[in-house]
Amino acid sequence: MSAPILTLDGVSKRFVKPLDAASKFANLLGAGYTEQVVHAVDGVDLSVTQGEVVGLVGESGCGKSTLGRVVAGIHPPSAGRVSWRGQFTDEMDAQQRRAATLAIQMIFQDPMSSLNPRLRVTDIVGEAPVVHGLVGKAQQDAYVVEMLERVGLDPSYRRRYPHQFSGGQRARIGIARALAVNPQFLVCDESVAALDVSIQAQVLNLFMKLRDELNLTYLFISHDLSVVRHLSDRVVIMYLGRVVEAAPASELFKGPQHPYAQALLANVPSITARKKRFAPLKGEIPSPLHPPPGCHFHPRCPMAGPRCKAERPVLKQIAPGHVAACHLHDGGVGALAA
Amino acid sequence: MAPVLEVSGLKTHFFTRAGTVKSVDGVDFHVDRGEVLGLVGESGSGKSVTGFSIMGLIDPPGKIVEGSIRLNGKELVGLDEEGFRKVRGREVAMIFQDPMMTLNPVLRVDTQMIEAVTAHDRVSHKAARERARDALAKVGIPSPEERLNAYPHQFSGGMRQRVAIAIALLHRPPLIICDEPTTALDVTIQSQILAEMQSLCAETGTALVWITHDLGVVAGLADRIAVMYAGRIVETGAVDPVLDAPLHPYTSGLLGSLPAEGEPGAPLRQIRGSTPSLARLPQGCAFAPRCDFAQADCLAQAPAVTAFPGERGVRCHHPLNLAGVAA
Numbered sequence: 001m002s003a004p005i006l007t008l009d010g011v012s013k014r015f016v017k018p019l020d021a022a023s024k025f026a027n028l029l030g031a032g033y034t035e036q037v038v039h040a041v042d043g044v045d046l047s048v049t050q051g052e053v054v055g056l057v058g059e060s061g062c063g064k065s066t067l068g069r070v071v072a073g074i075h076p077p078s079a080g081r082v083s084w085r086g087q088f089t090d091e092m093d094a095q096q097r098r099a100a101t102l103a104i105q106m107i108f109q110d111p112m113s114s115l116n117p118r119l120r121v122t123d124i125v126g127e128a129p130v131v132h133g134l135v136g137k138a139q140q141d142a143y144v145v146e147m148l149e150r151v152g153l154d155p156s157y158r159r160r161y162p163h164q165f166s167g168g169q170r171a172r173i174g175i176a177r178a179l180a181v182n183p184q185f186l187v188c189d190e191s192v193a194a195l196d197v198s199i200q201a202q203v204l205n206l207f208m209k210l211r212d213e214l215n216l217t218y219l220f221i222s223h224d225l226s227v228v229r230h231l232s233d234r235v236v237i238m239y240l241g242r243v244v245e246a247a248p249a250s251e252l253f254k255g256p257q258h259p260y261a262q263a264l265l266a267n268v269p270s271i272t273a274r275k276k277r278f279a280p281l282k283g284e285i286p287s288p289l290h291p292p293p294g295c296h297f298h299p300r301c302p303m304a305g306p307r308c309k310a311e312r313p314v315l316k317q318i319a320p321g322h323v324a325a326c327h328l329h330d331g332g333v334g335a336l337a338a
Numbered sequence: 339m340a341p342v343l344e345v346s347g348l349k350t351h352f353f354t355r356a357g358t359v360k361s362v363d364g365v366d367f368h369v370d371r372g373e374v375l376g377l378v379g380e381s382g383s384g385k386s387v388t389g390f391s392i393m394g395l396i397d398p399p400g401k402i403v404e405g406s407i408r409l410n411g412k413e414l415v416g417l418d419e420e421g422f423r424k425v426r427g428r429e430v431a432m433i434f435q436d437p438m439m440t441l442n443p444v445l446r447v448d449t450q451m452i453e454a455v456t457a458h459d460r461v462s463h464k465a466a467r468e469r470a471r472d473a474l475a476k477v478g479i480p481s482p483e484e485r486l487n488a489y490p491h492q493f494s495g496g497m498r499q500r501v502a503i504a505i506a507l508l509h510r511p512p513l514i515i516c517d518e519p520t521t522a523l524d525v526t527i528q529s530q531i532l533a534e535m536q537s538l539c540a541e542t543g544t545a546l547v548w549i550t551h552d553l554g555v556v557a558g559l560a561d562r563i564a565v566m567y568a569g570r571i572v573e574t575g576a577v578d579p580v581l582d583a584p585l586h587p588y589t590s591g592l593l594g595s596l597p598a599e600g601e602p603g604a605p606l607r608q609i610r611g612s613t614p615s616l617a618r619l620p621q622g623c624a625f626a627p628r629c630d631f632a633q634a635d636c637l638a639q640a641p642a643v644t645a646f647p648g649e650r651g652v653r654c655h656h657p658l659n660l661a662g663v664a665a
Contacts, residue, residue: 169612205605274581
């Protein structure tokens with residue numbers, strides 16, 4: 001296995017809502033308001049090797065999008081470090097940082113809110129490469145034509161505005177914009193979630209084609225396990241800010257080890273499961289403002305024991321390349337560790 | 339046994355400045371007592387407009403131009419607003435995709451539920467509140483007595499959808515139209531809602547029209563499937579034959595597009611092109627421009643429904659998998 005090109009080392013991202021003036025004043029009188037802190041991402045380790053497709057799966061509020069944004073350099077991590085091609089991002093000089101930011105591009109879920117509605121496609125796709133000096137202003141038009149052809153859009157549409165396209169075409173524009181700066185790594189945040197099945201299949205096929213043509217590496221964020229299964233080499237499952245299980249895709253879908261991963265996989269609707277009895281997981285996803293202590297999953301876990309309420313499980317290797325954070329695989333859930 | 343709902347030749351058109359949009363253009367189906375019908379299609383296929391037409395929720399510029407909707411033998415097309423007021427909630431209820439849009443954000447849940455009870459039944463405020471509480475308990479909302487005093491924004495997405503289901507069940511209507519009720523929910527929460535709907539319908543004998551784009555959900559829930567494309571039902575039949583041996587190339591293409599079914603990493607079978615504009619439908623079969631099996635007659639003339647035994651039907655000149663239905 002080659003060396004990882006992207007490494008996250010204990011990365012956390014906290015969002016803090018500062019106290020407003022009224023609560024500060026009330027605190028002077030002894031009201032005892034505290035700041036609200038959301039641990040969106042809580043100590044995540046992740047490494048991605050060249051050419052790999054890593055699927056990042058989880059339900060809403062699990063921090064998968066925030067993690068994607070940390071990787072893409074949109075959010076700085078609150079704790080922990082990100083390294084790109086062996087170099088920590090917080091140690092880079094301005095020029096290296098720009099190179100790293102260009103190399104990691106993001107494709108968002110909703111092209112209607114991530115494409116500027118008042119710019120023509122030729123400017124949406126062509127602006128960044130001109131600004132960064134990848135192509136001259138004079139070559140912009142030819143360059144845009146090349147990019148649009150690459151993602152399967154008719155280049156004669158390049159003078160149009162985003163609202164003149166269908167959802168699937170807009171998704172392709174978002175991909176063309178990301179590809180225009182010659183990235184090596186794409187963070188796809190629910191990039192096919194809003195598309196109809198037949199269009200989704202077209203875009204997934206495009207992602208696979210581009211991977212082969214351009215030797216791209218993907219971090220593919222999705223709540224849709226069937227999409228992730230189809231595309232990914234390795235799958236990482238998150239729950240409330242933490243990684244609960246990570247394994248090669250084939251292995252994970254064959255035998256998930258963490259109770260949450262098992263429940264998630266069992267609950268995915270499939271066209272092969274006819275008239276099935278839905279046997280859901282009890283309870284709701286807790287608020288990341290007040291995550292449960294110990295293992296975040298214990299209030300919903302059918303196998304939770306006393307240890308789960310008190311002690312945070314760490315990721316343990318179960319098989320080569322297969323890790324899970326559960327006390328079941330680390331000495332049992334029974335009594336508190338001494 | 340007479341079906342709960344019988345829709346025949348339904349045409350709902352929208353008369354816009356850009357032309358007449360034929361959202362629903364000749365739809366026939368029926369739902370039997372206690373049956374779950376999955377109405378499947380992609381965006382713009384007319385599946386939601388079909389649901390709205392049944393509920394009498396089509397506003398100008400839209401209009402039901404033709405056809406009949408019979409609910410328990412009673413004709414709904416042409417019914418006035420006062421007539422619909424008596425039907426909605428008691429004989430047919432609807433659950434929408436986003437309960438944040440259907441629950442009134444400035445009224446407490448009890449106000450909204452008591453209003454729904456007293457709309458049809460002359461009962462005391464206290465009795466109505468008790469019924470509301472029991473309905474919340476039934477859909478699995480913890481501490482229903484306290485939750486009655488909450489506002490919709492104080493519920494999570496899954497819980498809000500439960501409230502919407504509880505309201506739909508207040509009068510035990512024989513039919514509930516569900517328009518993508520679990521699409522906005524997480525997988526584990528979706529499973530909870532589906533389990534809840536399954537047990538409630540088994541208990542009360544309620545029939546469902548389950549409108550969705552998700553074939554996986556339909557496979558797990560429905561008895562029969564109707565696949566819609568460009569305002570028409572292109573294929574219908576029991577779940578197993580439709581999913582195992584689809585007759586219509588569109589159904590087959592849709593199933594092939596599902597990432598779960600293919601070999602991981604292998605290219606997905608995709609349907610080329612995109613859904614046509616409903617204002618400018620091609621002459622002939624609406625699917626022909628995207629169809630791999632289209633021939634000259636497909637472009638010239640729109641296919642009629644070919645019926646097969648076992649309530650199977652397809653709208654195609656050259657259906658696939660014919661060996662399965664001939665036997």
